Amino acid sequence: xxxxxxxxxxxxxxxxxxxxxxxxxxxxxxxxxxxxxxxxxxxxxxxxxxxxxxxxxxxxxxxxxxxxxxxxxxxxxxxxxxxxxxxxxxxxxxxxxxxxxxxxxxxxxxxxxxxxxxxxxxxxxxxxxxxxxxxxxxxxxxxxxxxxxxxxxxxxxxxxxxxxxxxxxxxxxxxxxxxxxxxxxxxxxxxxxxxxxxxxxxxxxxxxxxxxxxxxxxxxxxxxxxxxxxxxxxxxxxxxxxxxxxxxxxxxxxxxxxxxxxxxxxxxxxxxxxxxxxxxxxxxxxxxxxxxxxxxxxxxxxxxxxxxxxxxxxxxxxxxxxxxxxxxxxxxxxxxxxxxxxxxxxxxxxxxxxxxxxx
Numbered sequence: 446x447x448x449x450x451x452x453x454x455x456x457x458x459x460x461x462x463x464x465x466x467x468x469x470x471x472x473x474x475x476x477x478x479x480x481x482x483x484x485x486x487x488x489x490x491x492x493x494x495x496x497x498x499x500x501x502x503x504x505x506x507x508x509x510x511x512x513x514x515x516x517x518x519x520x521x522x523x524x525x526x527x528x529x530x531x532x533x534x535x536x537x538x539x540x541x542x543x544x545x546x547x548x549x550x551x552x553x554x555x556x557x558x559x560x561x562x563x564x565x566x567x568x569x570x571x572x573x574x575x576x577x578x579x580x581x582x583x584x585x586x587x588x589x590x591x592x593x594x595x596x597x598x599x600x601x602x603x604x605x606x607x608x609x610x611x612x613x614x615x616x617x618x619x620x621x622x623x624x625x626x627x628x629x630x631x632x633x634x635x636x637x638x639x640x641x642x643x644x645x646x647x648x649x650x651x652x653x654x655x656x657x658x659x660x661x662x663x664x665x666x667x668x669x670x671x672x673x674x675x676x677x678x679x680x681x682x683x684x685x686x687x688x689x690x691x692x693x694x695x696x697x698x699x700x701x702x703x704x705x706x707x708x709x710x711x712x713x714x715x716x717x718x719x720x721x722x723x724x725x726x727x728x729x730x731x732x733x734x735x736x737x738x739x740x741x742x743x744x745x746x747x748x749x750x751x752x753x754x755x756x757x758x759x760x761x762x763x764x765x766x767x768x769x770x771x772x773x774x775x776x777x778x779x780x781x782x783x784x785x786x787x788x789x790x791x792x793x794x795x796x797x798x799x800x801x802x803x804x
Contacts, residue, residue, distance in 0.1 A: 500605045583615040583802075584798065584802060584804075585615040585671070587617050589684055591682075592642075592680040593625040593630065593641050594640070595620055595621075595638060597618070598606075599618055601635070605786075607786075613795075616676065619662070621640035622657070623641050623643070648731040651730070652768075655734065656733070663700060663701060666701040671702045672701070674705050674706040674707055675704060676709075676710070679758045683715065686709055686712050687706075687714070687715055689707070690706050690739060691734050706745060706804065707747040711763070711781050713742065714739055715729065716739060746771065748793075748797045749762065749772055750774075750775045750783075751763060751775070753778055755779075755782075757781045
């Protein structure tokens with residue numbers, strides 16, 4: 446049997462950047478299949494005819510832009526936050542050298558049964574400081590939703606993953622700081638509000654509010670971290686993919702711990718091919734902060750999930766894979782979507798999780 450252990454979080458400084466009233470709603474996912482907030486809804490099982498993907502359409506509708514000022518999203522009320530089941534234990538787990546085996550805010554797993562003769566550490570061993578074996582810590586990932594959706598929508602999309610995978614991860618969902626400026630492709634499937642991370646012009650050469658968004662994400666990571674990695678879907682995946690490069694180049698995310706790994710679902714890269722209804726023409730530009738994010742191979746371990754029928758991010762996602770040193774890739778027969786993984790895909794995802802658990 447396993448027990449989750451939650452240590453106290455640090456309280457750090459607030460964001461000095463000028464986002465006056467960012468959305469403060471955050472949703473955490475522990476065991477979604479066991480919470481009363483999640484009711485099976487066949488309608489939400491699909492985001493279009495392509496399993497649960499976004500509808501096929503002219504991709505220009507996916508790239509709105511605005512040159513005018515944008516107000517921060519209003520505070521949300523009545524959001525369905527998912528609470529963890531079971532009790533939490535606050536403690537400091539000592540080790541023989543530094544006096545602390547885990548960091549404040551970490552969620553860990555420890556066996557509660559006796560360990561005599563098994564060679565495995567138990568919770569009592571950890572409390573007594575009598576074990577030299579490391580406690581298994583759940584990887585903590587910040588989750589960035591897709592374009593004109595929300596944290597709650599991404600949480601529902603990820604419910605297609607089985608508990609055997611989700612139960613191994615500590616997922617924290619955040620809303621983008623800007624309300625959607627136009628129609629969302631998921632309006633018929635999910636309730637508002639909808640958010641977007643940044644905007645850009647029709648030629649994808651100018652970006653608006655990108656630096657403010659990165660500052661907003663960094664501030665959230667300070668307040669609610671530390672985070673081990675980032676999970677991103679679609680527009681959130683584009684941001685996630687660029688974050689290790691921005692951090693290593695010292696242009697952003699310098700006040701938070703190093704990003705150890707990524708999970709990118711239907712994402713792409715700045716500087717990659719331009720998606721359009723007539724094929725892939727030219728290359729998109731990069732925000733200033735991301736100008737050198739892919740100038741050298743990205744060594745951050747990464748899992749990439751790409752749809753073979755994704756006319757929106759298929760090629761950009763494949764190009765993104767080539768920018769990483771040792772990527773793990775899942776290609777499925779669907780489109781721009783969060784898939785329900787088949788047995789082979791589940792094994793691949795589980796293997797990646799087991800790898801990052803040890804980091």
